[in-house]
Amino acid sequence: MTFQAGALQSCALPFQGRLNDAVRFWVIASITASIIGITYISMARGYGAIVPQLFYFPILYTTYFYPNRGLYVGGACACAYLLIAAPFVAPDPIIVGGVIFQAILFLCIAAGSGYVMQQQASKWALPLKDESVALETLIRNGENDRVEFKRLALWSATLSKEEIEAVDSPELRKYRNNASRFIIARAIAGFLNSGGGDLFIGIDEDRLNCRITFSGIDPDYAQLHEEDRNPDGYRRMIIDSVIRRYLPEVFDTVSMFFHISFPVVSDKTLCHIHILPSDKPVFVSTGNEEIFFIRTDASTRPITGKTLTHYILKRFGKV
Numbered sequence: 611m612t613f614q615a616g617a618l619q620s621c622a623l624p625f626q627g628r629l630n631d632a633v634r635f636w637v638i639a640s641i642t643a644s645i646i647g648i649t650y651i652s653m654a655r656g657y658g659a660i661v662p663q664l665f666y667f668p669i670l671y672t673t674y675f676y677p678n679r680g681l682y683v684g685g686a687c688a689c690a691y692l693l694i695a696a697p698f699v700a701p702d703p704i705i706v707g708g709v710i711f712q713a714i715l716f717l718c719i720a721a722g723s724g725y726v727m728q729q730q731a732s733k734w735a736l737p738l739k740d741e742s743v744a745l746e747t748l749i750r751n752g753e754n755d756r757v758e759f760k761r762l763a764l765w766s767a768t769l770s771k772e773e774i775e776a777v778d779s780p781e782l783r784k785y786r787n788n789a790s791r792f793i794i795a796r797a798i799a800g801f802l803n804s805g806g807g808d809l810f811i812g813i814d815e816d817r818l819n820c821r822i823t824f825s826g827i828d829p830d831y832a833q834l835h836e837e838d839r840n841p842d843g844y845r846r847m848i849i850d851s852v853i854r855r856y857l858p859e860v861f862d863t864v865s866m867f868f869h870i871s872f873p874v875v876s877d878k879t880l881c882h883i884h885i886l887p888s889d890k891p892v893f894v895s896t897g898n899e900e901i902f903f904i905r906t907d908a909s910t911r912p913i914t915g916k917t918l919t920h921y922i923l924k925r926f927g928k929v
Contacts, residue, residue, distance in 0.1 A: 646694065653694060665687040669687060670719070677724040677727040678724065684719065684720025749813060754908050755905055756801075756806070756808060757808050759822075763790055764830045766789040774786055785896070791851055791855070794852050796894055798852070798883065799857060802857075803925070806886045810882055811827055827844065827880065844881060848870060869884040902922075
């Protein structure tokens, strides 16, 4: 099992995640700005009754990706609409009431859609009772050639230089703060190049005392942005910062080889990655080198040279 160090507190989102956030921010901002302009022109020409519904788009777009932030965009749209409408609204209580009602409706839509998305995210983490029991039985049988456990996927992300140097771990010394993600990629590659298998994140195995503890992935959530602290955000982290980064050969065919789910076992949310065997050799790419891993009994190991050649010919045939 991997080394664990300290409490994980700061947020360390992979580059791709930060890029996605920036793109979404500008999409939301540009759509909202365009709608504000359209609303002003329309109301100036006497067509103000139609355009308020356009504000629903940035509100719904925001709550789809960031359920907890939809109210901010809803409030901004409500304020913008009230400011635009004020100069054009006749001193008629019915018209004024309609404008105020529309602004309040923006907030209601943001709150309602955000609640629905949060409820949906929580459902993704709840398996059927029979499935939970089956997985617990599988896990309690321990690691083997088809099953591997990892405590966390982001445990190395916030380690200081001193903490890294103090640990006798070749992976940590070599890959530094990316060590934990590399270790997850290594395990996945081993299953891909062998007979497939199941990787569980959120399991602490004490081999010395033959004890398995369901620790869950909540500490990893603390490493993600607030809006990504849910199964969907964790899935994106695995795909973007592990598979895309270290296993680019299979990134475009993720759905063919991986099924990522979030069962709740013993009241702890786990990340379960079911991996099918690949039909071609898959190397872990670190930027400077490419490493071929296989699964042997309850461990993942690299092979090189003639052993690698013979294995590929036997396992994959002519490739």
